[in-house]
């Protein structure tokens with residue numbers, strides 16, 4: 168049975184998924200605070216910069232970047248999901264920033280002239296694209312000479328048990344092999360050396376990367392399980408689960424619950440996690 172990757176582009180094109188992503192904003196910001204700071208530092212933003220955010224989602228980062236580049240700067244937040252971008256516009260209004268523009272666009276076909284931006288950023292999305300190399304090539308094309316492209320992606324599955332363990336369990340029970348790194352997925356770019364190689368292949372200079380913690384904290388194991396069933400990562404798990412019989416799905420959920428119990432404690436559910444921040448200069 169095949170574990171074909173889900174189409175992560177269409178997964179986010181529903182009100183339900185976009186509303187869910189917007190509702191989870193605070194939790195996401197808490198989990199990724201240190202990593203986001205590292206990403207912003209890596210992007211080396213300046214007042215007045217023109218910044219492109221690729222796959223901006225509900226605009227968490229776009230608002231921070233818009234504040235960092237000031238009113239003389241400009242952020243263009245693109246995403247293939249109009250539903251996600253509708254939330255980004257709302258987030259910009261609520262934050263009182265008016266230097267963000269949103270545009271529905273495919274990361275692999277950026278509709279901008281070459282050398283249009285001082286910086287390009289992309290958070291937690293490059294590994295989901297059909298062809299990350301094409302997307303990186305596009306980012307390289309539209310950034311100015313000397314400008315940076317900075318991305319954040321999930322590290323490897325073993326460093327991210329919150330999504331890694333459920334996927335591993337469901338694949339084992341369904342006898343489904345782990346997909347190779349060329350198949351889009353949560354952990355497709357989790358090998359930091361390979362990620363650097365992609366940047367170099369595209370022509371970036373001064374390529375470097377670093378890892379950062381991305382811990383998960385929920386009120387309870389039940390709360391965590393609910394999220395596993397409804398987040399973007401749920402699409403990856405669902406994609407594996409559909410290949411299992413109902414009995415095997417039940418077996419998988421029982422094992423997943425058991426495996427994740429190790430992260431449940433007196434202070435609620437806390438699972439470790441890790442992301443990689445990679446940066447290159449054109």
Ligand SMILES: C[S@@+](CC[C@H](N)C(=O)[O-])C[C@H]1O[C@@H](n2cnc3c(N)ncnc32)[C@H](O)[C@@H]1O
Pocket residue numbers: 175176177179180221222223224225226227245246247248251272273274275289290291292295296297399
């Ligand atoms: C995991 S979410 C991350 C959103 C946001 N960057 C964040 O960190 O909150 C992935 C995002 O990638 C977008 N996406 C997926 N495929 C895309 C593509 N081919 N072009 C542009 N955006 C895409 C989705 O619509 C979704 O908003």
